[in-house]
Amino acid sequence: MTDAHAPRPFSESSPLLKWLAAVVVIAYATVSILPMLWIGATAFKSQSDAIAYPPKVLFTPTLEGFVDLFTVQTRQPHDFIAKLPPPSSWYEKLARDRDMVIAGPSRVVERFLNSLIIGFGSTILATFLGTLAAYGFSRFKVPLADDLLFFILSTRMMPPIAVAVPIYMMYRYLDLYDTRIGMILLYTAVNVSLAVWLLKGFIDEIPREYEEAALIDGYTRLQAFRKVVLPQAVTGIAATAIFCLIFSWNEYAFDLLLSNAQAQTMPPFIPFIIGEGGQNWPAVAAGTTLFLVPIVIFTIALRKHLLRGITFGAVRK
């Protein structure tokens, strides 16, 4: 409100109340974001700064944590390093300054790759299946539709650990244990319930009249679905896909129990980023930061659809 003398509508609060609300909310937001900022800052600390007492707020940023995260290093005597040819890259130099020699890349790259492949694979599959099923439920009379939809939702209520035992045995039997394809199928099954419910909500909102007009113009059902419904549902499909991607990216329990060396993703791996001589906090923080940044970006992109996503479409406004 710019004009202080204008009569204020009933829904507007008094300026003092607004000011107080702003102070409390901003204070809460600041405190709640601090842990994440601290991790982000730790990623750029040197190892000694990361374990300094009292905890350091101001420090000289360094990329040591990221170098440690992506490489395997061995400690060498100082005079041995002095005899080596000069470092060929900035990251080798960073390691050599601490009497370390880079022996090769670490496993983090594989884990990130697994997270990406499993995340995108299951997202594409779940969104594809979910779009088809949601269209079916939204536009046609399906026998026992309510029961089937409730069944789809209820699969999400199952504690992951509770079904992990038989899935583990089934995967062992089918040679799907510790494979990317096995994890993709599993995450698809978990995500598809969310996808069906969210997309049904989005497709319900598209007026039927468009499709009916297309059918009268001689389109078949499938053509109408492809050329009329899908283009209208693009926003909803994209939002759903991002929710599925975030779930697969974040998932821990199934991957911990059903993968080992081949199909491990980042979440079970991050706690095992351990440097020489105790936990290498900058490296852990660097891995965590790289892992969390995409989620923060997606959350900001999704903020208009968040409410729908977290309630399976039950709350839409």
Added chain:
Amino acid sequence: MIGIENTSALANRAANKAALRRTRRVTGLSDRAIVWLFIAPTMLLLLAINIFPLIWAIRLSFTGLMANLPNPARFIGIDNYTDILTDEDVWEHFQATAHFVFSTIALQVLIGLGLALLINQKFRGHSFWTTVILLPMMLSPAVVGNFWTLLFQPQIGPFNYFIGFFTGAAPSSFTMIGSVDLAPWTIVMVNTWMWTPYVMLICLAGLRSIPDYIYEAAEVDRASALRQFWSITLPMVTPFLMLAVLFQAIQSFEMFDMVNLLTSGGPGSTTELVSITLKRAAFEKWETGYASALAVILFVTVFGAANVYVKVLNKVKQQ
């Protein structure tokens, strides 16, 4: 808006339209074929990866199978169930879980509703700060559990330092993770930090669904602000709040990842929630039959409680 009930109405409408259309010459696939073609893959996947394992778990729960041994499964009746229900340790884990669920939900509701009421004052920049507050709930619970272990380090971590700074206690005089008294509250605190935004967001939707004219009418009747809160705001927000509580109750009852990485059930078994007990029985002791029975008990509890709760929720919504 809460739109769960609309499905049958929509289905009826679809039926009428479909009947109309059937009188025309249909080109391409028939509607019936499309329905099955579109829905069947999802159903098959869920049957294979959710229902089949569940049925298998129920079967295994009556055996003494150990999945790491080659011995075939031996039928032992309901022994696993009687073992679990008479085991005092298991009851302790259920109590720890109940403490976790009730404390974290109480805190989430108080703080979440409070924040929603404040944000609803629509001060300048409120949508930016709302997005900032929402961030924790989108993070990976496992990664959250892991990075809080750094923040809770007694010597080098910032948490103890800040608490020490404000209370004067020595930062190394207490450990949030290692202390029997503090650890159960530590997991409550981290979970509340993570999921309060969830309750807040849903409450905010509830607040925004209340039409202005109700408050205008109350103002005309000279109802006090407190009176307006008790007789308009709270009753209108309650169904939304209850929905948020349902989702959060299920989620915290099944909590595994964050706690597993933050305290891994310790110290002793003070923060050993039932999911962690289940994981230990299944994947550390390899007591597959026993673990399956515990899984079935967990599932029946969640499902039964959720069903009763939804009935209550629907009653509240009708009022």
